[in-house]
Amino acid sequence: MSTRRRLIAVVVLVPVLAALALWAFAWPAARTAPRDLPLGVAGPAAATAQVERQLARHEGAFEIHRYADEAAARDAVEDRSVYGAIVVTPGGTELLTASAGSPVVAQLLQQQAAAMGTEVRTVDVVPAPADDPRGxxxxxxxxxxxxxxxxxxxxxxxxxxxxxxxxxxxxxxxxxxxxxxxxxxxxxxxxxxxxxxxxxxxxxxxxxxxxxxxxxxxxxxxxxxxxxxxxxxxxxxxxxxxxxxxxxxxxxxxxxxxxxxxxxxxxxxxxxxxxxxxxxxxxxxxxxxxxxxxxxxxxxxxxxxxxxxxxxxxxxxxxxxxx
Structure with missing residues (x-):
């Protein structure tokens, strides 16, 4: 290959590689959003129905897993079957998260729970280590x-x-x-x-x-x-x-x-x-x-x-x- 062709190849190839790298790193980060994110819902059917309707407004965002009670939902979070769970109890609504699994998802679920308009108590079932709370x-x-x-x-x-x-x-x-x-x-x-x-x-x-x-x-x-x-x-x-x-x-x-x-x-x-x-x-x-x-x-x-x-x-x- 002549020197001129090599120069042209470098001039063309470098921008292409730069564009590819920018796409690979920036595009997923710019489009970060929940897509069929496994999320548990636990409690009486009548009480959880409203929660599921509110979650369904975000079409395609959450994959709902139903559990009978808080203990089952907690086990699912600890087994990494779901990233978190919304538990409806007579004493109020509770959000189970696992910041060790993903601090970003845990924060997202807290924001989602806050948007429901009711007071929600958050319990971090599997917390991230104190020396690396953001992962x-x-x-x-x-x-x-x-x-x-x-x-x-x-x-x-x-x-x-x-x-x-x-x-x-x-x-x-x-x-x-x-x-x-x-x-x-x-x-x-x-x-x-x-x-x-x-x-x-x-x-x-x-x-x-x-x-x-x-x-x-x-x-x-x-x-x-x-x-x-x-x-x-x-x-x-x-x-x-x-x-x-x-x-x-x-x-x-x-x-x-x-x-x-x-x-x-x-x-x-x-x-x-x-x-x-x-x-x-x-x-x-x-x-x-x-x-x-x-x-x-x-x-x-x-x-x-x-x-x-x-x-x-x-x-x-x-x-x-x-x-």
Whole structure:
């Protein structure tokens, strides 16, 4: 390619990438609003009917789950089946929230309850940690873990590690990242307060899922795989993760796509592990496991294919020398 063509390519490509990045990060944030947000309603049918009618005015905003009483609604919040619940009792109306699950959603539900025109008492069933009441630190962990995974996959590829050596390097580096992240987030900052080893495991698995994807695609198609996978994780995985609010607060299908990518699945798994005793963590953990397994499998497959490719010319040369 001539120098002039390269210059034109750079001049055109940079604005396109900038526009894509701006769209990926700004558009979901600008369109944040509840979309089928799971919300519980509990109490006598006659009393809750009015509450449901008021919620129905916001068409498509809430997905209503009905519970018999406050205890059942509280259990649903703690199990992450719903983000909160409105409970109607003879003594008045009560709003159950879980700011640890999403401070943004908890605040939204409080505003919604206040708009009903009646006095509502708010109970934070699963509060966010005192050192991170707005969830900012947990949200900020998404990008460093993605970067650590990208860096691990890129270094393994550029160093020329293949097969089992590459797998061992990816797993070991991810494990160390998980231990370091848990030490910082749990032991030092105190922004997560669940089981220390479970949190370290989630940090490690989230890092490995990204790193294995980067190294796996690079093993199959070469070094461009690093840029492709890194671009997907940074331009889609990070802004689509819903870590700053909730997947149901993002435009669809953005919220769903984000949960199928490691950054979103990692954020959801970490919330469940850190604050809800692992409730609703199975799906995100399985997503991360599939990414890690497929990526590591691609690393091994790429090494086998490359070894076969390299062995064929050697065999041909040997036959030619014999003949």
């Amino acid at each position: 900012a630190a947990l949200t900020s962990s998404v990008l460093p873990l993605a970067l650590a995974g990208i860096a691990g996959g890129a270094v393994v590829t550029l160093l020329g590690l293949r097969g089992t050596r590459a797998v061992a390097a990816l797993v070991a580096s991810a494990a160390l990242v998980g231990l370091a992240a848990a030490a910082v987030a749990h032991s030092w900052l105190g922004v997560v307060d669940g089981n220390w080893w479970a949190e370290a495991g989630v940090f490690s698995l989230a890092t490995l899922a990204v790193g294995a994807a980067v190294a796996g695609l690079a093993a199959l198609i070469g070094t461009p795989g690093i840029g492709i996978t890194a671009g997907v994780m940074m331009l889609l995985g990070n802004p689509f993760s819903g870590a700053a609010s909730a997947p149901e607060m993002l435009p669809q299908p953005v919220g769903a796509i984000g949960q199928w990518l490691p950054p979103g699945a990692g954020a959801s798994a970490l919330r469940s592990t850190a604050f809800f005793d692992g409730a609703a963590a199975t799906g995100p953990v399985l997503t991360l496991t599939w990414w890690a397994a497929l990526g590591l499998g691609a690393v091994v497959l790429g090494a086998l294919l490359k070894s076969r490719t390299e062995s064929e010319p050697a065999a041909e040369r040997e036959l030619a020398s014999v003949s």
